Amino acid sequence: MSELPREQVEEYVGRAQQYYQMPGPEALPYHNWGHAVDVYWHADDLARMSRRKLGSQVNRSLLLVAAAWHDAGYHVPLEGFPTKEYRSAALARSAMPELSGEELGIIAASIIDTTVSNHPKLSNQGIALHFADIGYMAAPGYELFLDSLGKMREEWGAPSWDETVERTTAFAEQLLQEAQSDLARILTAEDLEVWVARLETNIAFLQAGRGIDENNRY
Incomplete structure (x- = not known):
């Protein structure tokens, strides 16, 4: 078409x-x-x-x-x-x-x-749009990821950051599995590797508390 x-x-x-x-x-x-x-x-x-x-x-x-x-x-x-x-x-x-x-x-x-x-x-087409929809998870900069997550957290009702990290980590694990089965259908191995690395880096920084106000963590 x-x-x-x-x-x-x-x-x-x-x-x-x-x-x-x-x-x-x-x-x-x-x-x-x-x-x-x-x-x-x-x-x-x-x-x-x-x-x-x-x-x-x-x-x-x-x-x-x-x-x-x-x-x-x-x-x-x-x-x-x-x-x-x-x-x-x-x-x-x-x-x-x-x-x-x-x-x-x-x-x-x-x-x-x-x-x-x-x-x-x-x-x-659906695979591409789904991964575009959750694209902030693999944003090329951690600050971009954290900004989007902060807005999502507010929409969730502002749970504690510990709960937010746990919830986001679980979602990331789901996405990593989907990336191997679905995203791999539309991206080369090299491009998929870059996408996965960005997601893993963002989650690692999040788990380390980078950019999170410790006074509002709990």
């Missing part, structure tokens, strides 16, 4: 913004438009890297559109949808009638694949 023109991608990304809260004191700390933008760029990186292994099998343009829409409406009640991911997929389908049924299906399926508990993922 051919890539969408850049202008069309930008149009669809722009349409998604109205379905998110903008970052600010009234918004969810983590799941707001800023997160969607971060996922967009993580998705762009993964799409480009996937070409070294899969060529053009991952449609970059549809992945970027899905990234923008993947948490659309996250902050509002589900209104009959089984999960937030299904609701976001439905919003994306209804907002882009110009796309073909096949294109909308690819976007919707990849959004649903961001459901953390969904295994196996439905497609390489």
Whole structure:
């Protein structure tokens, strides 16, 4: 399937913004438009890297559109949808009638694949979007990782840092297993090794308490 023109991608990304809260004191700390933008760029990186292994099998343009829409409406009640991911997929389908049924299906399926508990993922597109969605875990700088984790922690209800470290470490262990089974399908061994090393470094620094205010640790 051919890539969408850049202008069309930008149009669809722009349409998604109205379905998110903008970052600010009234918004969810983590799941707001800023997160969607971060996922967009993580998705762009993964799409480009996937070409070294899969060529053009991952449609970059549809992945970027899905990234923008993947948490659309996250902050509002589900209104009959089984999960937030299904609701976001439905919003994306209804907002882009110009796309073909096949294109909308690819976007919707990849959004649903961001459901953390969904295994196996439905497609390489879904694998790419899932790992883009949790991209902060393997951020190339620890400060970027800790900033995102701090926002997520606030959204969790500000548990102790000890609990946060334990919870995040368990999630990282799950992701490392998924990386070997899923991410390995779209990245070369070399690129996968880099991704894994970044995640392991971030978790090691977190476990060592780097950047955590000791007065607020418990």
